[in-house]
Structures are given as C-alpha cells and as structure tokens.
Amino acid sequence: MANLGFVGLGIMGKPMAGNLLAAGHKVHVYDLLREPTKELATKGAVACSSSREVAQKSDIIFVIVQDTPDAEAVLFGKDGVAEGVRQGCVVVDMSSISPIATKEFARRLAALGVEMLDAPVSGGQVGAENASLSIMVGGQPGVFAQIKPYFELMGKNIVHVGGNGDGQTCKVANQIVVGLTIEAVAEALLFASKAGADPAKVREALLGGFAQSRILELHGERMLKRSFDPGFRIRLQQKDLNLALQAARSLGLSLPNTSTAQELFNAVAAEGGSDLDHSALVLALEKLANHRVSG
Amino acid sequence: MANLGFVGLGIMGKPMAGNLLAAGHKVHVYDLLREPTKELATKGAVACSSSREVAQKSDIIFVIVQDTPDAEAVLFGKDGVAEGVRQGCVVVDMSSISPIATKEFARRLAALGVEMLDAPVSGGQVGAENASLSIMVGGQPGVFAQIKPYFELMGKNIVHVGGNGDGQTCKVANQIVVGLTIEAVAEALLFASKAGADPAKVREALLGGFAQSRILELHGERMLKRSFDPGFRIRLQQKDLNLALQAARSLGLSLPNTSTAQELFNAVAAEGGSDLDHSALVLALEKLANHRVSG
Numbered sequence: 001m002a003n004l005g006f007v008g009l010g011i012m013g014k015p016m017a018g019n020l021l022a023a024g025h026k027v028h029v030y031d032l033l034r035e036p037t038k039e040l041a042t043k044g045a046v047a048c049s050s051s052r053e054v055a056q057k058s059d060i061i062f063v064i065v066q067d068t069p070d071a072e073a074v075l076f077g078k079d080g081v082a083e084g085v086r087q088g089c090v091v092v093d094m095s096s097i098s099p100i101a102t103k104e105f106a107r108r109l110a111a112l113g114v115e116m117l118d119a120p121v122s123g124g125q126v127g128a129e130n131a132s133l134s135i136m137v138g139g140q141p142g143v144f145a146q147i148k149p150y151f152e153l154m155g156k157n158i159v160h161v162g163g164n165g166d167g168q169t170c171k172v173a174n175q176i177v178v179g180l181t182i183e184a185v186a187e188a189l190l191f192a193s194k195a196g197a198d199p200a201k202v203r204e205a206l207l208g209g210f211a212q213s214r215i216l217e218l219h220g221e222r223m224l225k226r227s228f229d230p231g232f233r234i235r236l237q238q239k240d241l242n243l244a245l246q247a248a249r250s251l252g253l254s255l256p257n258t259s260t261a262q263e264l265f266n267a268v269a270a271e272g273g274s275d276l277d278h279s280a281l282v283l284a285l286e287k288l289a290n291h292r293v294s295g
Numbered sequence: 296m297a298n299l300g301f302v303g304l305g306i307m308g309k310p311m312a313g314n315l316l317a318a319g320h321k322v323h324v325y326d327l328l329r330e331p332t333k334e335l336a337t338k339g340a341v342a343c344s345s346s347r348e349v350a351q352k353s354d355i356i357f358v359i360v361q362d363t364p365d366a367e368a369v370l371f372g373k374d375g376v377a378e379g380v381r382q383g384c385v386v387v388d389m390s391s392i393s394p395i396a397t398k399e400f401a402r403r404l405a406a407l408g409v410e411m412l413d414a415p416v417s418g419g420q421v422g423a424e425n426a427s428l429s430i431m432v433g434g435q436p437g438v439f440a441q442i443k444p445y446f447e448l449m450g451k452n453i454v455h456v457g458g459n460g461d462g463q464t465c466k467v468a469n470q471i472v473v474g475l476t477i478e479a480v481a482e483a484l485l486f487a488s489k490a491g492a493d494p495a496k497v498r499e500a501l502l503g504g505f506a507q508s509r510i511l512e513l514h515g516e517r518m519l520k521r522s523f524d525p526g527f528r529i530r531l532q533q534k535d536l537n538l539a540l541q542a543a544r545s546l547g548l549s550l551p552n553t554s555t556a557q558e559l560f561n562a563v564a565a566e567g568g569s570d571l572d573h574s575a576l577v578l579a580l581e582k583l584a585n586h587r588v589s590g
Binding site for chain 1: 394433452457465469475497499500501503506507508542547551555580
C-alpha cells in the first residue's frame, strides 16, 4: 500500500486528509500550524516537521493551500517538497491556483522525474467533510487512473479535464460562471423589487424557464432571506476572480463582466463584507440603487 | 361562451390565436398584414378590419405585438381597442413591453371600466405552436382566475406574479438573467479554450456543480457547436435588455452587467448578426480575444 503525504491542513485539507486516514491509509501530514497536525496524529497520521519530510516519506503527496505563492513555497521553497521527493512519486496539488503557474510547476517537477496532477475542488468545507467534493483534474491519463481511487475517498463528481493545468483552468471557468450568475440574479431580483414586484414570486416564475440555475435557486433564496453567513466567502471568490483576470491579461482575453463582478465584490469587502457569503454581492448593487431586494 | 378577440398575428400571435380556435372558441382577429388574418379566417376565425372592430365584437381581447409603441397604438391609437371596447371587458396584453408603460395602460383602461392583464410569454415560436409557453401574469387575482382557462390553451407554466405591470417586470427580470448567464458562459468557455483546455470537457464538468444552468446546458452547447440559427434572435434580446436599461434609468437603478451585455449584443448586431441566436453573443468576446471557443 502506498505511503501518502498531505500538506496543508486547513478548513479543507484537515477533513480531506482525515478521509484518507479513515479509509485505512498511512498518511504523513504537515501544516505551518501545529494544532491540526497534532489533531490528525491522534487519529493515526504521522506528524512531520516540514513539506520536505512529508515528501521523503511518501509516494503520493497531496497539497492543498490558499494561493499560488503558498503552493510554490510548499513545492519549491526551503524545506519544500522538491527537496525531499523521489523520482517516480506523484504530487497532487488540490489548491485553487493559477493555471499558468501550474503548468510551470508541472514542468519543474517533471524535470525531477516526478509526475504532477492539478486537482482543485469545489463543494467547500461541507463537501470536504462529507467526501462529496467536485474534483477537476489536469494531468496525464495514466497518473489520473493511479490517483483516482484516492480522489474517490474525498469527492464524488471527479472529472479528468485534460493535461497539466486544465483542472485549474476548469476551476477558474467554474468560478467565472458562479460569480457572474450571482451577479445576474442580483441585477434581476433588484430590478424586480425596485419596479414594485414581489422578488420571491419572480424567482419562482424564473425557475420554470430558461433562466433556471442552481445559483437562482440557492443564492437567489439567500438574497431574499438576507442569509449571508457563508457558504463560500467573498474573499475566496475575489481570489478566484483575480486568478481569472490575471490569466486573462496574460492570455490576451477580455472578460468584461468578470471584471465588473470583481469590482462589486471589492465594494462589499470595502464595507467589511469579506467573510460574507458570495451571494452578498447584491449588497453593492443595493447600495448603488438605494433599495433592498427584500426585508 | 365568451367572444374572444386577438390582435397581432405574427410569429407568436398566429399560432396562439390558432390554439384558441382549435379549442372551439369564437375568435375575432386582426393584424396590420392581411395574410395571417385571411389564413386564420379559413380556420374559422372572424376577420376584422381594425383593432376597434375586434374590441367591439369581443368580451376578452388578447394582444401580442412587438414593442411598447405598437401596443400603445393598438390600444389607444386611431381605430384602436379603446375606441371599441365596452365596460366589463378584459384586455390581455401578451406583448413583452415596458412595465412602466403597462401600469399606465392599465390605468387608462380602468378609466373606461375595462380590466387589463399583462401576460408576456417566453418559449418562442415552438412554445407558441405547442401551447407550451411560460406566461407571466400581472393584474387583479379575480381577472387572472377568469382568464386562466384561456392561458392554459396557449401555455403550460402560468404564474400570477402580482398586480398590473408585474408580469412585464418578471419578463424583463427573466431576460436579464438569460442575457447575463449567456454572457457568463461565453466568458468562461472562451477563457477555458484560450487557456488551452477542451471547452466541451469544461462545460461537462461545470454542469455537475454550482455553475449548472439551463443556459450552460443549451446555449453552452450552441457555442461549442457554432449553432447560431435562432432560437431566440439577438434583436429581440436587445429589445428586452433595452426595456431593462430604460426602466432602470427611470427607477434609479444601476445594472452594470446588463449594460455591458447589451453592448456585446450591439457589437454582434453591428457585424450583421441581429438575426442570430442570442448565444452568438460569444462572437463579440471572441473578436476581442482574437480566438474562437471551438471549431
């Protein structure tokens, strides 16, 4: 049985590593914080003192950290994975980071004889705990086939999108659609409300036709009920749209509505709303209109 | 049995009036064009020579024309409905027009002792032919109850949204969500494609999560297959977003992404694309990026 490694034991990583442990695997774990490392050790994980040590002791090294520079530090920084990893091992980066940087990371690892998959997830903390995450994977088909049984311990909707970086590209595309559909629903419900109609009735009517979406269903209801506890935090949505806008600039691509949606998220953040659910984007439009969708 | 009237026998009105006829109702019809009037007369309709004549002979007068000025002309212009209508009759405007003008029309008809419903539809020509339209209705509950059996001969998803104008408001909100979700899907698939991923795989992966929508399913596929025959024409989407933007200005409301989406539809129209399906909005983004989603 393969020795597993897991670096990054935050809100997502800790339950994900926990699901690998619960399936009976030997998991070597490390995080900058001691607390989650200790907690997993009480459940049978092997506590390590660096990403390098995790890499030295593991055949497959899972990583899930916040942003591109964090992933780069874990992989290629001092005491990082690259210092400890052996030829033939596999690195699986489950962070949501830049697709462009990811391709570069894969090339650098390949030069060490190490395969990499990018495998960002969606589904949040609840999905991590229930092992019901969506996992979007980029990398070689053979490596995907090798790692798939482990993905199945952490998620449900597991799609092999394409080569290195394509998992991250898919995640960014997902976040563009999510952010912009939230914005669309916010404009529509605010319009309806300001024009004097009952936005709850309008949402109901729209769910029956071409305007149907999971966002209209779930986030539309949040806007009506003023239920902005996360869910998915605005600061994470901002991070993902920033990945979209940065990549778009370097690819030579214009994303006009992604850009405006990001500005609206920025406006909500400016009022202290960074930790509200992303459906709270509606607050920025409401302020511009001096009118609330409801309540 | 009530005498019915039907003014406006275009792509939508002709099959809708045909469905009322097919159910055995007596229908008095009029259109500016002679051809569809004659055609319905061969199926048993009573051909009239003006909207006034239709109103004189009918208890319930259905209207479906292109835009706000057309509806105003039919209702209140020379030889219009208001010149012929009797107290106690009902006018049902199934056009998609300004919610604000609609409230004014309802007041003017009420002054003549005539009730009005606004009842715009979605579902297009196919929905009109198959009697499977979505119908969004504004007006008094008692009047809605009286007219509902006729709506059921023309549509399926029939929602009483609220008072006069609220049906139109709901339709505009619907078109905001539809237009902006098309734009969202276009940005996401173009991003994925330009970043080197397979946009078909990305669409498939996204359909399994929060990014799911009917637009991603249907219009996303159109973008991938370059299948831009309408469907719903860009010039009609432009008309509907114009209703949104005009009403927003007079209500004091900012709709930033509706405004940008309209500009992108304008750009496609400028290249001769007015009669393409609204999913062809992607062509404007593709031109900006010098890259095609597929094909």
